Amino acid sequence: MASGTEQTATDAAHGAADMAHEAGGAGMPQLDFGTFPNQIFWLVVALVVIFFVLSRVALPRIASVLAERQGTITNDIAAAEELKQKAVEAEDAYNQALAEARAEAQKIAAEAKAEIQAELDKATAVAEAEISAKAAESEKAIADIRAGAVESVKAVAKDATKDILGAFGTKADAKSITAAVTARMKG
């Protein structure tokens, strides 16, 4: 297509060349048709060179670089996703281990508590038994003392009664005094 244009331009230019060169100074150089074949020829050469350089070498190269970069980015994102997954798994494992450790600790604490409770109960029972034994002993001692005290009071009361009756000049026999004191003390 370009060569066709060039051909027509060449034909037109041959006729116009001389005329245009004469008028070239006064008019626009753009309308100097004598230079058209030259410009068009070199333009077509330049465009063909650029087209082949770009379409054969440069554009495939850039396309492959862009594709490679896209591939690298996709791979990196996939790797990052995988690492993130691993991190989540590690966190889960950590949390699980933590929960297990906590449960273990609670179990140990409960066991220790139960053991201490058992020991405490045993010690309490022993102490209570001891206390009750001591209390029984003390009660017996108190009962003895009380019995002793009653006897003493009886004797003192008999003596005192006999002395009082003696002072009043009445001679009372021991038997009736004892009976009277015993009767009084019961009341």
Add this chain to the structure above:
Amino acid sequence: MATEAHGEETGGLVFHPLDQFIVKPLFGGEGPIHWYTITNVTLWLALAVLAIIALFIFGTRGRAVVPSRSQSVAEVLYGFTYKMVEDVAGKDAVKFFPYIFTLFMFILVSNYLGLLPMSFATTSHIAVTAVLALAVFLTVTIVGFVKNGVGFLSLFWVSSAPLVLRPILAIIELISYFVRPVSHSIRLGGNIMAGHAVMKVFAGFAAIAAVSPIAVLSITAIYGLEMLVAGVQAYVFTILTVVYLKDALHPAH
């Protein structure tokens, strides 16, 4: 030379805003310009080719997953153009991507090379832009007919319009279709030429001491604008090519 002669007429002020566009042989003085003559056009087209090779072959030689600076630039241009083709013209237009990328890179690099001081702006010449636009026009028309057969003509038959309006719209659509290569080429060539000529005019004014600071500041400002225009015009040419290609692949309105 004639241009120098008529420059003398203005006295102290010498304006040759269009001299920068003159095509002349690199070797052998003022000889005739044949189609094979090595001219300043040849030189600056060759520099554009070398710049593209430097960026896209030398710059990407590392093939690095983490790119170097030049490889990043090449990749950004690749990705930008690829996305544009895919978004505008669809998946089936991707096989035309090397062709579109060639056009875009050639225009972009040539526009910026043309902004170098003392350089020659190849894309300011209608001969160059017309070849580019006609190549696009022919490609699009041929692709349209090869892909869709006679169905490509439905591009001119606006089926959503009322029936009476359709023939009129068809004529308008047909005219606009054939005007495409004209506007496509003159838009690029005209923009680049006008920018360079304006800078040269201001450069002429810089010879007068009183206005030279303003002239130099103006050149700076216009140069900044032209940096923008160079990129925008390359982009506009390319996206219009892609839009035309979309019409060829999917002619239905």
